[in-house]
Amino acid sequence: MIKELLHKQIHFSQLLFFALTSSLGLGILLVVFQLFVDTQSLFGSSSDLLSNQTVIISKQLGRDNAFTPEEIATLKQQEFVKKVGGFxxxxxxxxxxxxxxxxxxxxxxxxxxxxxxxxxxxxxxxxxxxxxxxxxxxxxxxxxxxxxxxxxxxxxxxxxxxxxxxxxxxxxxxxxxxxxxxxxxxxxxxxxxxxxxxxxxxxxxxxxxxxxxxxxEVRISRVIMEVVNPSDPKLLDFLAKNKYQYFQSELLSSRISYFLQLVLSIVLGIGILITILSITLVVTNINLLILKNKQTICQLHFLGFSRKQIANVYLAISYKILAVSIAIALILTVICKFAFVPFFDNLGVQTSAFSLVYVGIAAIVLFVILAIYYTKHTHKKIKQMTAVNTSLLTTEI
Amino acid sequence: MEAGKSYLVKAASGSGKSSFFNFLYGLNNKFTGSILFDEKDIASFSETEWTQFRRHKISIVFQGLRLFPELTAIENIQLKNQLTNHKTEAEIRSYLERLDVAHLADKKAETLSYGQQQRVAIVRALCQPFELLLLDEPFSHIDDVQIDNATQLILEEVTARNATLVIASLGNSYNIDYSKTLLL
Structure with a gap:
C-alpha cells in the first residue's frame, strides 16, 4: 500500500523524462565504447609488428648512402623522435x-x-x-x-x-x-x-x-624511428631538409590513424561528458520525485515505516528505469554497429560480433555502478528528509 | 508515568503540549533533561529502535492528524495496521461503526470533515500494539456523544493492554478518571 501511495504522486511524464535522459547518456557512452573497441585494430600495434608511429627513412641512392654515427646521434636528439635504430x-x-x-x-x-x-x-x-x-x-x-x-x-x-x-x-x-x-x-x-x-x-x-x-664493415643503410606524432610538420620539415626519403603512403596512413584516434578520443570525451550530465539529470529527477513526496515520506516514517522500506519504493523505480535505459542503449549500440559496418569496411577494419561481448560487459558494469550510486543517493536523501527536528515533523499542520 | 494509568496534560494553546508529545514520540530532541522509557534514555535510541518503537510501543494521534488525503479512511487505517497486522478488517470496521464513521470507510480522507478525520485517526492509533498512547487534542471537533463513544473505546483498548494513556487538552477532561493532571 505504501507503494501505491508513493506512486500516486509520481507522474508518468517524469518517469519518461528520467528514462529518456538515462537512455541517451548510456546510449552515447556504449556506442562510443563499441566504436572504440571496434577500431582498436586500426591503432593497436597488435595488427602489425611495428607500431603506427614508426617511420623508416633512407638516403637518396648514390655512392655512399650509409648513415654515419653522427647523423644517427642528431636524429636521436630531435624532440619528435622517441627512439632510433639502424637496419x-x-x-x-x-x-x-x-x-x-x-x-x-x-x-x-x-x-x-x-x-x-x-x-x-x-x-x-x-x-x-x-x-x-x-x-x-x-x-x-x-x-x-x-x-x-x-x-x-x-x-x-x-x-x-x-x-x-x-x-x-x-x-x-x-x-x-x-x-x-x-x-x-x-x-x-x-x-x-x-x-x-x-x-x-x-x-x-x-x-x-x-x-x-x-x-x-657493417653499414647502416636505413634508419627506423618511432616518433611521437607522424603528422608533426617539424618531422616532415626535418626529413625534407636532410633529404631523407620515407614511404609517403606509410606516413600518410600513420597520420590518418593518428587523426582518427584523436577524433575518437574527443568523441569518447564528449560521450563521457554527456553521460555525466545525464546522470546528474537523473539524480536531480530522483531528488524531485522524493522532494515532491516529502510530506508523505515524513508521515510514513513516523507512522512506523522504516527509511529502508520507503527508499525501496523509489529504488524499485530507479532500477527498473535503469534496466530499461540500459536495454535501450544496448539496442542503439547494436543498430549503430550494423550502421557503421560499411564505413569500417572502407577503413579496412575487421569488425566482429565479439565487440558486443565487451559492450555487454560494460553495460552490466555500468548498471551495477549506477545502481549502487542511486541506492546510496536515495538512502541519503530519505535520511535527510526524515531527520529529527525537521520543520515538517515538529510543526503541526 | 506508570503503566495502566491515565494522565491529562492541560494547558492553553501555544504553551508546548504538542512539543511535549513530539519529544515523547522522538520527532524533536531539542529539550533539556532526559526522558526515560523503561529506564532507557530515549536520546540514545537509534533510528531503527525508534521505528520498532513506533510500531510496537507508542501510538499517537497528532493534533494535525496526518492522514493521507489521497487514501480512503480504511486505507489510511490499513496502512498502519499492516505493519503489525494487529487488527482484522472486521475489527477495524466495528470500531469505525462505534464512532459512527463506518459509512465513510471507503471515502477519501480529504473529503471527510475534520471531526470525521479525527475519529479515523483515533481508530488508526488503536491498530497497533502499544504501551503508551498519546492523544493530542483528539476530540476538538467531535460532538459530546461521539466523544463518549471514543473515550469508551480508547479506555477499553488501553485497559486491555495495560497501557499508559496521555491526553493533551485545552481544558476539557472528557470524563476520564486521571491519575494525575499536568498543568503546563
Whole structure:
C-alpha cells in the first residue's frame, strides 16, 4: 500500500523524462565504447609488428648512402623522435631454399637485415637466437606471401599457405661469406605490412657477420624511428631538409590513424561528458520525485515505516528505469554497429560480433555502478528528509 | 508515568503540549533533561529502535492528524495496521461503526470533515500494539456523544493492554478518571 501511495504522486511524464535522459547518456557512452573497441585494430600495434608511429627513412641512392654515427646521434636528439635504430645488413651472400611437403622446392638468392629488437613487437622468446638455437626466426613482408599465394602457387601447382601454415615451412639458409660458408635452418615467425625487408634477430646477424665475413664493415643503410606524432610538420620539415626519403603512403596512413584516434578520443570525451550530465539529470529527477513526496515520506516514517522500506519504493523505480535505459542503449549500440559496418569496411577494419561481448560487459558494469550510486543517493536523501527536528515533523499542520 | 494509568496534560494553546508529545514520540530532541522509557534514555535510541518503537510501543494521534488525503479512511487505517497486522478488517470496521464513521470507510480522507478525520485517526492509533498512547487534542471537533463513544473505546483498548494513556487538552477532561493532571 505504501507503494501505491508513493506512486500516486509520481507522474508518468517524469518517469519518461528520467528514462529518456538515462537512455541517451548510456546510449552515447556504449556506442562510443563499441566504436572504440571496434577500431582498436586500426591503432593497436597488435595488427602489425611495428607500431603506427614508426617511420623508416633512407638516403637518396648514390655512392655512399650509409648513415654515419653522427647523423644517427642528431636524429636521436630531435624532440619528435622517441627512439632510433639502424637496419644492419648481412655482409654475405644468402641463398634460401624451401621444399613444400615433398612437392619439389624453390630456391632463391636473398638478403638478411636486422633492426634493434626494441622496434619489434613479438614475444621475446620467439624472437631470439643464440648460437645454440636450432632454427633462425625470420620476419618477411606480407607482400611476399601474397605474391606466392596469388601469383606463384597457382601457376606452379603448389598449395596456398595461410598464416598458421607459414611457421611450419622449413627454410634452409645457405650463407656464403668472404671467409666461410654456413647452413642454417630457419622458419617464418611472422609477416609484416610495414617493413620492406627480410628481418632476422640482431644477435644472429651480428654473429654471422663476424663469423663469415670478419673483414667487412657493417653499414647502416636505413634508419627506423618511432616518433611521437607522424603528422608533426617539424618531422616532415626535418626529413625534407636532410633529404631523407620515407614511404609517403606509410606516413600518410600513420597520420590518418593518428587523426582518427584523436577524433575518437574527443568523441569518447564528449560521450563521457554527456553521460555525466545525464546522470546528474537523473539524480536531480530522483531528488524531485522524493522532494515532491516529502510530506508523505515524513508521515510514513513516523507512522512506523522504516527509511529502508520507503527508499525501496523509489529504488524499485530507479532500477527498473535503469534496466530499461540500459536495454535501450544496448539496442542503439547494436543498430549503430550494423550502421557503421560499411564505413569500417572502407577503413579496412575487421569488425566482429565479439565487440558486443565487451559492450555487454560494460553495460552490466555500468548498471551495477549506477545502481549502487542511486541506492546510496536515495538512502541519503530519505535520511535527510526524515531527520529529527525537521520543520515538517515538529510543526503541526 | 506508570503503566495502566491515565494522565491529562492541560494547558492553553501555544504553551508546548504538542512539543511535549513530539519529544515523547522522538520527532524533536531539542529539550533539556532526559526522558526515560523503561529506564532507557530515549536520546540514545537509534533510528531503527525508534521505528520498532513506533510500531510496537507508542501510538499517537497528532493534533494535525496526518492522514493521507489521497487514501480512503480504511486505507489510511490499513496502512498502519499492516505493519503489525494487529487488527482484522472486521475489527477495524466495528470500531469505525462505534464512532459512527463506518459509512465513510471507503471515502477519501480529504473529503471527510475534520471531526470525521479525527475519529479515523483515533481508530488508526488503536491498530497497533502499544504501551503508551498519546492523544493530542483528539476530540476538538467531535460532538459530546461521539466523544463518549471514543473515550469508551480508547479506555477499553488501553485497559486491555495495560497501557499508559496521555491526553493533551485545552481544558476539557472528557470524563476520564486521571491519575494525575499536568498543568503546563
Amino acid at each position: 644492419t645488413n648481412g655482409t654475405y651472400r644468402v641463398q634460401g631454399s624451401v621444399s613444400i611437403m615433398g612437392m619439389g622446392g624453390i630456391s632463391t638468392d636473398m638478403f638478411l637485415e636486422a633492426v634493434s629488437d626494441r622496434f619489434i613487437d613479438v614475444d621475446n622468446e620467439d624472437w631470439n637466437w643464440s648460437p645454440s638455437s636450432r632454427e633462425v626466426p625470420i620476419i618477411i613482408p606480407k607482400n611476399y606471401i601474397d605474391l606466392y599465394n596469388y601469383g606463384f602457387a597457382p601457376g606452379a601447382g603448389l598449395p596456398q599457405i595461410n598464416q598458421d601454415l607459414i611457421r611450419k615451412i622449413p627454410i634452409e639458409l645457405n650463407l656464403t661469406g668472404t671467409s666461410k660458408r654456413e647452413v642454417y635452418d630457419a622458419y617464418i615467425l611472422a609477416t609484416s605490412e610495414k617493413i620492406n625487408t627480410i628481418l632476422v634477430p640482431e644477435t644472429f646477424l651480428n654473429y654471422t657477420n663476424q663469423l663469415l665475413s670478419p673483414d667487412k
